[in-house]
Amino acid sequence: xxxxxxxxxxxxxxxxxxxxxxxxWDGIKNPQALMTLRNMxxxxxxxxxxxxxxxxxxxxxxxxxxxxxxxxxxxxxxxxKAGKRLKREKxxxxxxESGVFLGSVLFRQFRLSVVPLxxxxxxxxxxx
Numbered sequence: 001x002x003x004x005x006x007x008x009x010x011x012x013x014x015x016x017x018x019x020x021x022x023x024x025w026d027g028i029k030n031p032q033a034l035m036t037l038r039n040m041x042x043x044x045x046x047x048x049x050x051x052x053x054x055x056x057x058x059x060x061x062x063x064x065x066x067x068x069x070x071x072x073x074x075x076x077x078x079x080x081k082a083g084k085r086l087k088r089e090k091x092x093x094x095x096x097e098s099g100v101f102l103g104s105v106l107f108r109q110f111r112l113s114v115v116p117l118x119x120x121x122x123x124x125x126x127x128x
Contacts, residue, residue, distance in 0.1 A: 001044055002122035003036065004106060004115040005061070005080075006051040014048045014059040017082045022064060025078040033114040037076040040066050046080065047117065047125045055092040057125045059085045090125050100124045 005025060007013065017023055028034055044063045050056055060083030067077045095101055106115045117125070 001039075001041075002117040002119065003040065003044065003046045004049050004057070004117050004121075004125070005046050006049045006113045006115075008052050009050040010053055013050065014085065017048065017061060017080070018059070018085070020082070022079060022081050025080050028113055030112060032109070033112050034074065034076065036114045036116060037078050038066065038068075038074075040076070040078055042066065045083070045122065047086075047122065051113075054089075056089040057086060057095065058089050059083060060126060086126065090128075095125075098124060098128075 009015075012023070025037070028037060040063045042063050042065055046061045046063065047057050048059045048061055050058050061080040062083055064079040064081045065077075066079075069075050069077065096107065100118075100120050101107065104115070104121065105112065109115075
């Protein structure tokens with residue numbers, strides 16, 4: 001499975017992930033988003049989307065591991081490894097207009113910070 005992960009670039013940008021190489025994806029509070037994070041598997045690919053500033057898909061990352069805090073097993077610890085910057089950023093308006101996202105949870109529940117992507121959606125973002 002593939003995922004779109006939203007990040008506020010003024011707090012942690014894709015450039016920060018590239019610089020760090022790996023990071024823990026945290027700070028998520030929404031129960032639905034937490035459930036999606038818990039279901040991630042090592043090796044799955046993600047698209048990083050800059051929300052608030054830029055509003056565009058900007059790069060990729062890969063899930064390295066998914067564990068939980070012993071004191072809080074409902075809160076996943078997802079470690080991501082930086083992938084590659086997209087050859088061309090895909091801005092929100094372009095994503096919205098794409099037929100591949102018709103009916104997507106990305107636009108039905110826009111405030112979700114973690115969104116599953118279909119293979120077709122992932123390919124469109126990364127290669128389209």
